[in-house]
Amino acid sequence: MRIYLIGFMGAGKTYWGRQLGQKLGIPFFDLDELIEDDAGKSVNSIFEEEGEEYFRTREKEILYMVTESHDSMVLSCGGGAPCFFNNIDYMNQKGITVWLNTPIDTLLSRLKEEKHTRPLLKGLDDEALRAYIIKKSADRRIYYERAKIKIDDDNLDLDNFIKLIFNE
Numbered sequence: 001m002r003i004y005l006i007g008f009m010g011a012g013k014t015y016w017g018r019q020l021g022q023k024l025g026i027p028f029f030d031l032d033e034l035i036e037d038d039a040g041k042s043v044n045s046i047f048e049e050e051g052e053e054y055f056r057t058r059e060k061e062i063l064y065m066v067t068e069s070h071d072s073m074v075l076s077c078g079g080g081a082p083c084f085f086n087n088i089d090y091m092n093q094k095g096i097t098v099w100l101n102t103p104i105d106t107l108l109s110r111l112k113e114e115k116h117t118r119p120l121l122k123g124l125d126d127e128a129l130r131a132y133i134i135k136k137s138a139d140r141r142i143y144y145e146r147a148k149i150k151i152d153d154d155n156l157d158l159d160n161f162i163k164l165i166f167n168e
């Protein structure tokens with residue numbers, strides 16, 4: 001069983017993925033962390049030094065590598081991962097895709113604090129950040145909504161989160 005967590009930056013993919021892997025007793029990976037380990041530098045530095053296009057290429061390659069080498073895992077993807085190279089179709093073929101459809105206000109309050117770790121948000125003031133989240137999440141919706149499972153509730157505990165994934 002492979003579970004792919006997708007959704008906008010700040011949705012909680014990394015936060016939930018780690019807990020989910022632990023609870024289900026299967027390996028957990030964060031795609032950004034795999035890319036960083038492979039490159040030996042942060043996502044910020046990769047964007048700065050190699051550019052977004054290079055990052056997207058590595059993102060796809062490492063998505064495929066970790067998938068092919070694990071029949072069972074939880075993979076927390078970066079927010080853009082499903083939106084490039086038909087990656088969402090690949091994930092749908094290979095496992096269960098779960099879209100964390102976290103409300104805009106929650107994303108905003110989380111991302112205000114974490115702008116510096118996300119290259120796409122660098123230099124945005126609070127107002128520009130809100131506008132960016134609204135526009136970019138609307139643009140990406142066509143990919144996110146192809147997930148097999150959609151989670152709208154951002155106030156769940158782990159057991160209820162798991163129940164939603166397994167339709168219990």
Ligand SMILES: Nc1ncnc2c1ncn2[C@@H]1O[C@H](COP(=O)(O)OP(=O)(O)O)[C@@H](O)[C@H]1O
Nearest residue numbers: 007008009010011012013014015016076110154
């Ligand atoms: N359900 C939640 N409850 C409390 N804090 C959360 C929750 N989900 C995420 N966070 C916090 O919000 C921030 C962004 O979450 P993260 O998992 O990094 O998002 P993503 O990987 O989707 O970009 C982190 O500081 C994380 O600890």
Ligand SMILES: O=C(O)C1=C[C@@H](OP(=O)(O)O)[C@@H](O)[C@H](O)C1
Nearest residue numbers: 008009010032078079080118119
């Ligand atoms: O939405 C995006 O394009 C990105 C999201 C980030 O991951 P998180 O969604 O975990 O923040 C990371 O992959 C990179 O900064 C680009």
Ligand SMILES: [Mg+2]
Nearest residue numbers: 013014077078
């Ligand atoms: Mg993350």
